[in-house]
Amino acid sequence: MKDEILLNVVGLKVYFYTRAGVVRAVDGVNFNVRQKETLGLIGESGSGKSVTCLSILRIVPNPGKIISGKILYKGEDLLEKDESEMLNIRGKEIAMIFQDPATSLDPLFTIGDQLAEVIRLHRKVDKKEAEKLAIELLQTVGIPDAESKIRNYPWELSGGMRQRIAIARALACKPRLLLADEPTTNLDVTIQAQILDFLKELKEKFGMTLVLVSHDMGVVYEMADRVAVLYAGRTCEIADKNTIFREAKHPYTEALITSVPRIGVRRESLKVIPGEVPDLVNPPSGCRFHPRCKYAEPICRKEQPPLIDLGGGHLVACHLYK
Amino acid sequence: MRFSLFSKKEKRQKGLGRWELAWLRFKENKFALTGCFLVGIQCFFAIFAPIITPYSLDSEWYTQGLINVPPSLEHPFGIDKLGRDVFTWTIYGARTALYVGLLSTAITFAIALLVGLVSGYLGGLVDEILMRFTDALMIFPSYLFILLLIKILGELAYGFSITFIAILIGLFGWPGDARIVRGQVKMLKGMDFVEGCIALGVSQTRIIFKHILPGVIPILVVSNMTGIGWRIMEVASITFLGFGDPTICDWGAMMNLGRDVLISAWWQTVFPGFFLFLTVLGFNMIADGLADALNPRLVR
């Protein structure tokens, strides 16, 4: 059923305890993802998008700690599960792919070994069988000459191929949900297009749900059904794609959309968002965006705006809308 | 465990530069300060030895039949088998140790810097040749060779002086550091800002002195700080084996002397060795403190 909610993140807070202080990477993030949809997660660097994904799989590295919140997958709170239960979820139900294909594969092992390793993790097959499955997997993702390629090392292949292999590896056990953390950022534009099409194909074929993290508006526009906008560790706005791009309500979303230069549109100067990237150790009080917001009111500095439903699944966290 | 560290805002407010920040971090580091203290004690002993001990190096109780006497009030570290006051000899030994450490390290520092800089900056054939040579030197059994040289030259009556030993250690100790310098130089040179400088027409000398050296020197200093301790230990091990001038006041030689009576008159070996330990420990602590101050490991 298309409208059933697969993943629901509620009030997630993740803090990092460092020498320089407590970094509030995620400070109250809320969004949900429906079956078979693509949710785009947009935000600048430091907005907490990657950490959110890591939190879903509960692999936030030290010194990070998940402080509070709920992550409901198929109705069950992942934050309540113990490690052995999570081991069954990672890779099998929920998988993740990363930004840099050059570093997300182990350079010391052949890709055949790495694929087989994951395959054998969730399925009881022997080495030979796993190797065969690995070859099949490569063929599924469109890697030519798969039989000889499995003996190659990651660094012997091109960036596009590496990313496909990384994706193949993540899909080895047919997960329901795929978290893609900037999967095309490090690739050439032409390859980018290929990978995005490829992801769309996979979605169709396997009925997969996709959470696509990006700071690239174009990528999100092309891929997403719905979009969630994050800023300084908080959710600003959630809506379906068209609403976000045409009728954004949150000042940050609006600024973000208009700051993207468009071919054919004349402007005198590049529109930028004034102010600085927020300091996550000492974040601005109240609404995180208020120092840079042109609609800021005194209340914005004092109170954090709650996420309000404007109807039709359009949520905004801004004092302008009550 | 939380350490204090200036956040970006504070740094900007106080207008602190890179070096001042590093100095402040160093000062806060308790280990580094302990290290300074330990080395400071040795310096203190080295400089003020004549005042601290009422005896001189030549004082002997041999004639009075007093040898291998355990520690007592008049002789806090006891008397060794040659009838000398161990305390006096131990604290005078600090002079030799520091001298040796500084001399050998100065040589290593200079050569490593030069070779690393030339090799890293010029690249090409010069780099190839220098690196091959450096590699070969690393494989070369320097220690054995030094021992051989000392023996031979000693036989030829050029003397066993400890200066000579220190120089030899310095001459063979640079390959490791040179590689580090070269690596750093190459990395800095490859950075875009250097290309920018060249494009702007800045002279090569200026680039080297103003941009590359400041990036290279800190690492070399840290490495050599650890090196001082290690080299002092190396020289002590050489004199401990019995090479070099036995009449020189040196911890290694003292420990060698005490080996016959190791168990019965342990104070002859234990005390000099302990001072050696403290000295090396001090330098290592300073080195760690420096490394941390110059490159704080911020956990993200």
Next chain:
Amino acid sequence: MSFRRFIFKRIMFLIPTFIGVTAAIFIVMNVVGNPIAILLQRGHSAYGGYLYPEQFERMKQLYGLDKPVWERYFIWLFNILHGEFGFSFFQGRDVLGIILDYLPFTLELQVLALIETLMIAIPMGVYAALNQYSKVDFGFLFLVLLGASLPFFWFALLLLILFSGYLGWLPSFGAFSLDNYLFGNVVLDHLWHLILPVNVMCFVSLAYVMRVIRENMLEIIKEDYIIALKALGLKNRVIIFKHALRAAILPIVAQLGPILGSLVIGSSVVETIFGWPGIGFLFVKSLLNMDFPVSMGIIVIYSIIVLAGNLISDVLHAIIDRRVTLE
């Protein structure tokens, strides 16, 4: 580049290095003062007193003392490669024979010490890295500091005073007891004698290896592919021991240099302290007795061992990380 070509290239590098090393030894010897000439001057011999004519002739032949320097070098090198290392007056035997008698003891000591070092350093380094900033980690770092600062020969002497002197538990000298073997058993006796030297030898490079493993592990667990493996559901233990450790060991394998260097120093001093009949002990003894043929022979043998060690480490490195064969 294929694996074979890579090995070939490395060997090609090592051969000139070997020549360079032997040349260096030889040149310095002759420029500074030919040890053999010194010996001949002083007429040392195993029989105390004068050099017998046959010995003199043989030495002259071997070292070609009547010929120019470079000819001498090649004669000497040629002889070395054929196993002719000369004659020791002091011991009245062939140098090579003497060295080969002592060599096994050194190898035994070094190998055991290396194994012990790895067995201690790897688990501790991994554990400390995984628990960074914890009390264990700080304890670890403290131990590393101590290990690097404690003079190993002083440490050996302290151990001797304690375990041999006061407690009398362990022997203080040699590889075997002179009269009664421990429990009447040669092997046990030998093992008993091994205890102190091996532990001291292990101590020499322990701090360095511990520190490097921890540093490497810290770097590696932050790598993308490790996080990716975790995201795929691999168990921590598998990730650490199959993937991370392999990458962590790599720099050590590749950089056997400093470890081998400290082994050379360590073996000379440690063997001398414990009277362990290895080539380090032999080297020091030969120098003190001015038995230079033996000394030079040992330096050459050591060079060969170190070069072989380097070759092995290069091969191992290439096996683990194929990227080195690129270029």
